[in-house]
Amino acid sequence: xxxxxxxxxxxxxxxxxxxxxxxxxxxxxxxxxxxxxxxxxxxxxxxxxxxxxxxxxxxxxxxxxxxxxxxxxxxxxxxxxxxxxxxxxxxxxxxxxxxxxxxxxxxxxxxxxxxxxxxxxxxxxxxxxxxxxxxxxxxxxxxxxxxxxxxxxxxxxxxxxxxxxxxxxxxxxxxxxxxxxxxxxxxxxxxxxxxxxxxxxxxxxxxxxxxxxxxxxxxxxxxxxxxxxxxxxxxxxxxxxxxxxxxxxxxxxxxxxxxxxxxxxxxxxxxxxxxxxxxxxxxxxxxxxxxxxxxxxxxxxxxxxxxxxxxxxxxxxxxxxxxxxxxxxxxxx
Amino acid sequence: xxxxxxxxxxxxxxxxxxxxxxxxxxxxxxxxxxxxxxxxxxxxxxxxxxxxxxxxxxxxxxxxxxxxxxxxxxxxxxxxxxxxxxxxxxxxxxxxxxxxxxxxxxxxxxxxxxxxxxxxxxxxxxxxxxxxxxxxxxxxxxxxxxxxxxxxxxxxxxxxxxxxxxxxxxxxxxxxxxxxxxxxxxxxxxxxxxxxxxxxxxxxxxxxxxxxxxxxxxxxxxxxxxxxxxxxxxxxxxxxxxxxxxxxxxxxxxxxxxxxxxxxxxxxxxxxxxxxxxxxxxxxxxxxxxxxxxxxxxxxxxxxxxxxxxxxxxxxxxxxxxxxxxxxxxxxx
Numbered sequence: 307x308x309x310x311x312x313x314x315x316x317x318x319x320x321x322x323x324x325x326x327x328x329x330x331x332x333x334x335x336x337x338x339x340x341x342x343x344x345x346x347x348x349x350x351x352x353x354x355x356x357x358x359x360x361x362x363x364x365x366x367x368x369x370x371x372x373x374x375x376x377x378x379x380x381x382x383x384x385x386x387x388x389x390x391x392x393x394x395x396x397x398x399x400x401x402x403x404x405x406x407x408x409x410x411x412x413x414x415x416x417x418x419x420x421x422x423x424x425x426x427x428x429x430x431x432x433x434x435x436x437x438x439x440x441x442x443x444x445x446x447x448x449x450x451x452x453x454x455x456x457x458x459x460x461x462x463x464x465x466x467x468x469x470x471x472x473x474x475x476x477x478x479x480x481x482x483x484x485x486x487x488x489x490x491x492x493x494x495x496x497x498x499x500x501x502x503x504x505x506x507x508x509x510x511x512x513x514x515x516x517x518x519x520x521x522x523x524x525x526x527x528x529x530x531x532x533x534x535x536x537x538x539x540x541x542x543x544x545x546x547x548x549x550x551x552x553x554x555x556x557x558x559x560x561x562x563x564x565x566x567x568x569x570x571x572x573x574x575x576x577x578x579x580x581x582x583x584x585x586x587x588x589x590x591x592x593x594x595x596x597x598x599x600x601x602x603x604x605x606x607x608x609x610x611x612x613x614x615x616x617x618x619x620x621x622x623x624x625x626x627x628x629x630x631x632x633x634x635x636x637x638x639x
Numbered sequence: 640x641x642x643x644x645x646x647x648x649x650x651x652x653x654x655x656x657x658x659x660x661x662x663x664x665x666x667x668x669x670x671x672x673x674x675x676x677x678x679x680x681x682x683x684x685x686x687x688x689x690x691x692x693x694x695x696x697x698x699x700x701x702x703x704x705x706x707x708x709x710x711x712x713x714x715x716x717x718x719x720x721x722x723x724x725x726x727x728x729x730x731x732x733x734x735x736x737x738x739x740x741x742x743x744x745x746x747x748x749x750x751x752x753x754x755x756x757x758x759x760x761x762x763x764x765x766x767x768x769x770x771x772x773x774x775x776x777x778x779x780x781x782x783x784x785x786x787x788x789x790x791x792x793x794x795x796x797x798x799x800x801x802x803x804x805x806x807x808x809x810x811x812x813x814x815x816x817x818x819x820x821x822x823x824x825x826x827x828x829x830x831x832x833x834x835x836x837x838x839x840x841x842x843x844x845x846x847x848x849x850x851x852x853x854x855x856x857x858x859x860x861x862x863x864x865x866x867x868x869x870x871x872x873x874x875x876x877x878x879x880x881x882x883x884x885x886x887x888x889x890x891x892x893x894x895x896x897x898x899x900x901x902x903x904x905x906x907x908x909x910x911x912x913x914x915x916x917x918x919x920x921x922x923x924x925x926x927x928x929x930x931x932x933x934x935x936x937x938x939x940x941x942x943x944x945x946x947x948x949x950x951x952x953x954x955x956x957x958x959x960x961x962x963x964x965x966x967x968x969x970x971x972x
Contacts, residue, residue: 308868308942309904310874311911312870312871312911317907317911320915324909324912324914324932327917328896328913328930328932329930363905363907537644537645570903571642572902572903572940573696573934574651574694577655577656577657577658577696578657579643580660582653584657594660599966601905604905606907607903607905636969637964638972639971
């Protein structure tokens with residue numbers, strides 16, 4: 307295993323020290339492994355909390371900041387944070403209007419956020435609501451998940467809900483909005499190579515030099531099927547066919563097309579994939595109105611990509627365009 | 640070779656189609672492989688042109704936009720664009736105040752930009768100046784370079800000069816400014832793994848599983864030395880020692896600390912490296928005032944990182960902070 311680290315056991319803690327040093331607009335609680343926007347809690351605003359296992363950077367800390375999340379909890383690599391962390395963060399981002407948990411659908415995360423809501427409610431009287439993100443059409447139930455996995459949808463869900471929270475909307479309104487974004491979003495990913503979890507030191511799965519995995523999970527969970535390595539054009543078809551079959555993306559105010567690197571796949575290839583995907587959308591009568599291309603929800607050093615489509619209405623588009631200043635997503639400020 | 644592409648011969652052209660589709664704020668001339676900001680030429684403003692071989696994404700197209708470059712020329716992977724491309728771009732971004740070429744120091748690029756300036760001057764009367772970026776302290780002369788290679792300094796040089804160009808400064812003022820940024824910037828990189836050039840299909844060099852290369856070039860050119868794989872803390876020392884020995888970064892208005900991924904190294908590891916580098920700077924009495932952490936000047940799928948330090952004065956800091964809206968660098972707009 308060749309990685310830039312000291313002791314694998316210290317990787318997450320040491321990386322959080324770098325996040326703190328590089329980004330003074332964030333505040334890091336090292337004991338609880340929580341990354342806050344420096345001005346949290348924002349008085350009168352609903353606090354937005356997410357988080358999960360590390361190894362998906364810039365998710366999750368990269369989405370903390372004005373216009374997006376108030377805090378995230380960091381677990382070990384590919385491991386849910388614990389309820390104590392989440393309860394601590396919940397209490398600290400409550401500006402008096404309650405806290406919304408945006409939970410990626412993995413069994414451990416869902417259970418722990420649920421316990422954290424109870425803990426926070428018992429200790430203070432913070433009102434908590436939760437929305438589960440479950441956009442991955444690849445499989446129902448998986449290694450760590452009941453139902454569909456939460457993947458790329460986290461970016462539009464957290465971005466759009468964050469913009470609405472800045473407007474002063476109520477907890478229940480924001481929960482409805484987050485559900486609406488999630489319901490209008492679908493994702494599908496693929497791997498060219500496995501990732502290597504530092505604590506283990508060897509690839510999570512074996513993928514022969516001439517095979518790829520379609521429908522891969524962001525922890526290397528099994529996908530739909532393995533197929534021979536194919537041209538990008540065919541891979542794009544394999545990703546888009548199940549996406550477009552799962553939800554009608556025509557009409558409305560167009561779609562957000564989010565082409566994500568699993569980590570090791572460079573922008574040169576991602577933009578080529580974007581062109582292939584745009585051509586498929588043209589043929590399907592789906593209109594891309596916004597794009598996002600890059601590494602946003604990664605799986606350590608896995609090579610591969612995922613596609614996430616969000617069906618916009620006028621309001622979702624406006625909230626997507628609102629200013630955001632997170633280290634992983636920034637415009638307008 | 641496992642990559643997301645169709646025919647390797649079409650990779651750059653097809654990727655530029657994706658750039659065009661995903662980013663309507665850019666205009667792509669596919670015949671000449673030039674990426675323009677959509678509103679170029681900007682009347683009365685000096686036009687800024689850069690470019691080089693593909694495979695370093697988001698460099699170069701990712702630095703085109705308001706507050707940064709007016710256009711870039713894309714070559715084949717790791718291959719200089721040709722003078723005709725550069726001359727065409729030069730003519731088309733001249734808003735009447737001349738054009739500044741920001742040239743990464745590789746022999747082919749320097750020669751071709753030089754010829755392009757002559758061509759453009761002969762055909763129209765566009766006034767052209769050129770500044771060569773040569774920040775890499777690793778080696779004097781290399782596989783493709785006389786003198787020092789141009790690497791990470793391109794980001795602060797192009798950003799800061801771009802901000803000053805928006806203010807309406809003259810061609811000679813901007814050339815002086817670009818030289819000043821370059822003169823105050825040093826870089827040093829390292830590789831954990833080789834990259835694989837798609838047209839070749841096999842790794843550019845062999846690096847055993849237990850060795851790393853210190854001082855690597857962004858095309859895989861040889862560095863200073865190969866050493867056994869070491870903890871991040873020691874690798875940070877190996878990068879910082881020659882940087883700090885080459886220029887006095889103490890005093891002034893602090894430094895920009897730019898920790899760059901060579902492509903396949905994820906943010907989790909980069910932030911850990913940032914923490915190690917910040918600790919070394921603390922000990923050396925150098926004050927980090929701005930940071931940039933991520934993949935900006937990559938080498939396809941190479942794993943590894945580079946560190947770039949820029950010594951700020953008050954003016955450089957202010958211009959660094961000015962708004963920029965490129966796909967690879969964006970804040971304030």
